[in-house]
Amino acid sequence: MQIFLDSTDTKQIRELAATGLVDGVTTNPSLIAKAGRPMLEVIAEICDIVEGPISAESVATDHKTMIEEGKKLAAVASNVVVKLPLTKDGLIACAELAREGINVNVTLCFSAVQALLAAKAGAAYISPFIGRLDDHGADGVGLIGDIRQIYDNYGYDTEILAASIRTAEHVRGSALAGADCATIPPDVFATLFKHPLTDKGLDQFLSDWAKTGQSIL
C-alpha cells in the first residue's frame, strides 16, 4: 500500500518523509488555505521534499478552466498530480488532461458509480472520502471494497486512494479492502507506529538487558 500524507505542513511532511515510509502527499483548497502561503509555492516545496505523487487541486468549476489550471499546476513539478472534483465538468477535464499525459486524482468521491465514471474518464487515482461517509452514518471502508471489486471486474488501472482518513482503523480497513494508497493526516500517521504492548514489551526488554551489565558497542 502506498502511504501519502494529507497535509500542507511542510515541516511535518519533512519530518515524516525522513522515515522513508511516505510515498506521496495530497493537498486540497482547505489545506492550502490553512498553510497561509501562496499555493504554487507550497506545492513546489512539497514536490522538493517528497519525490512521489503530489496532488494539487484545481479550484475551477468549468472544464475549460479546470484544464487550464491543471496544466499550470502540472507545470510546477514533474511529480504533480492534478486533483479534480467528481463532477461532470471534472470528468470532462480529467479525460482531456489524461489524454495529454497529465495524471489526475479525481476527488470528493462518495459512491461506487462515481468511481466507475472516474475510471472511464482515465483518472490515475480515485479518492473516496471514507471519513466523511462515516460522519454521515455510511460505510466508508465498504465503499473501498465496492470500488475494488468494480475496478477488478473490468481491469481498470485507476488507483484507489483512500482519503478522509480519521483513524488507524480506517487505514486497516482500507488496506484489507484493497486500496492501492491511503492519504493520512500527519497526526493519524503518527499513531500507526503505536501499540501499548510494544511500549510495554520494549520497556521489559531494556530493563532485563540493563541487568546484564553488557553493551553491544
Ligand code: G3P
Ligand atoms: O484531502 C482529501 C481528503 O483526505 C480530505 O478529507 O475529510 O479530512 O477533509 P477530510
